[in-house]
Amino acid sequence: MNHLDPRRTIAELKELRSRTADGNGAQRVAFTPIWVETREWLKSKLAALPLETHIDAAGNLWSTLKGESDRSLLIGGHMDSVPNGGWLDGCLNVLAGLEVLRRIDAQYGHRPPLTVRLVDWADEEGARFGRSLFGSSACSGTLDLDEARGLTDKDGVQLPAALTGIGVDFERVKDCGRELKNAAAYLELHIEQGPVLLDLDLPLGVVLGTYGVERHAITFRGQAAHSGSTPMNRRKDAFLAAAQMSPEIYRITERHGGVGTIGSCTTKPGIVTSVVEECRITLDQRHLDADGLARSLADARAASERFAQSGGVEVAWNRIWNIEPVLFDPRLIALCEEAVLATCGKSHRLPSGPLHDAAEVARAGVPTVMMFVQSLRGISHNKIEDTREEHLEMCVTAFDALAEKTLHAFA
Ligand SMILES: [Zn+2]
16 A cells, blocks of 8 residues: 655645745745745645644754654755755755655554654755754754854844744754654655766665865965066965965875865965965865875875975965764665665665755764755756656655665664
8 A cells, every 4th residue: 555646745846836936946045934934834734644743942843653662763854945046955855754754654554663753954054144954953962052143144133033033042952952862763865966866867876974074274375576577486476386286186086085176266465467475275175984084185285285395485274164974874875775776776875065964963873864866957056956857756756665664674
C-alpha cells in the first residue's frame, strides 16, 4: 500500500511559489510577514495529519507523528528563502518531508516504529542578518550568542528585536537543543545548487558531508615607487608576489583536492603610475577532509612566503573565518545510496560545498545524511533556479525510500 504522491509535492511547491514569489523570485525571507504567512500555510497542510506541532525556543517549527518508540527519525528543511530566491531551495525538503509523513502515517495506521518529526528550521539563509543556519545552530548549541546579539539588518533592526516580533526570546534560543534529545537519525533532501550531477547527467546524489572552510586575508607589503624611474630589478612589487598566488592555488588543489578561490584583490596606492606598495588578497579554501584542508592551507602559506622572499616584500596572514568539515553517517550514506539506486539505477557520492542545517545536526552528534537532486544550470539563490519535474518526482520517491529504510535500520 503506497500512498506516496510525488506529483502532490510538485503541485504544493507551485502553490507555494504562487503565494510567496513575485516577478523577481521567492520572497520568503525569515521573520518577515511573507515568511509568517508561509508558516501558516504549512501549518494548514500539517493540520490534516494527526501531528503535534509547536514552535521551539528558536522559532523552529516541529511537527511530530508519535511512534511505537520515542526515538525519532527527523526530516528537515527550511521554508525561508533569500530575497529574489528560487522556488525549490529549502522548501523542497519540507514539502517532500510532508509527503513522506503522509505516507508513513497511512502505511502504519498512525503508529510507525519510530516517532517521525518534521522540522522547518528558522532562518537557514541568514539573508537578513548575515548569520546562516540560525535555528539549527541554536539547536546544536554552536550559535555564538554574543556575536548574534549584535547583528542588525540593513534598516538597523537588531536580531533580538526581530525575534521578539515573532514571539521568540533571544536569550533563550538555545533551549531548543532539547528537541534533539531522542533523535535517532536526521535526513535532509536538497537541490544540489551546483553543476556536478548535471554534468554527470544523474538525477540524484548521496552527500558525504559538508566542506570544511579556511578563509584568510593575505597582505603583501612592498614599496611604492615611481613607475617610470624605478628599474624592474629594483622594485619591491607587492602585486607581483600576490599575483603568483593565483596559479599556485590551482596547483595546490591539483595536489590535495578540494577547492580554492582568491575572491578579492585590492592594491595600494592603486594608481597607474606607482609600483604596488600593498596588495591584499582573500583566500577561501574548502575540503571534505580535515587533513587535506590543513595541507592545502600549509602549502598556500609556504608559497606566499616563498613569493614574498623572492620578491623582497613581506607577507602577513589573518584568519577571517573557519569551520571544520562535517562528515555524514556511513550507515545512512549506504542507505541513501540504496534508495537512490532503487529509484533511478545510478548514484554518485559528492560533498556539499554550501553549508546546510544538516551539518549543524550532525555536529550535535545525530547520525545524518543528505540527498541531492540535480539543479538545472547548476544555479540557485536566483529566480532561474530549477529542476526537471521528473527529477523532482524521483527525489521524493527516493527520499521516501530512504526514510523507510531508516525507520527500520535505526529502530
Ligand atoms: Zn537551502
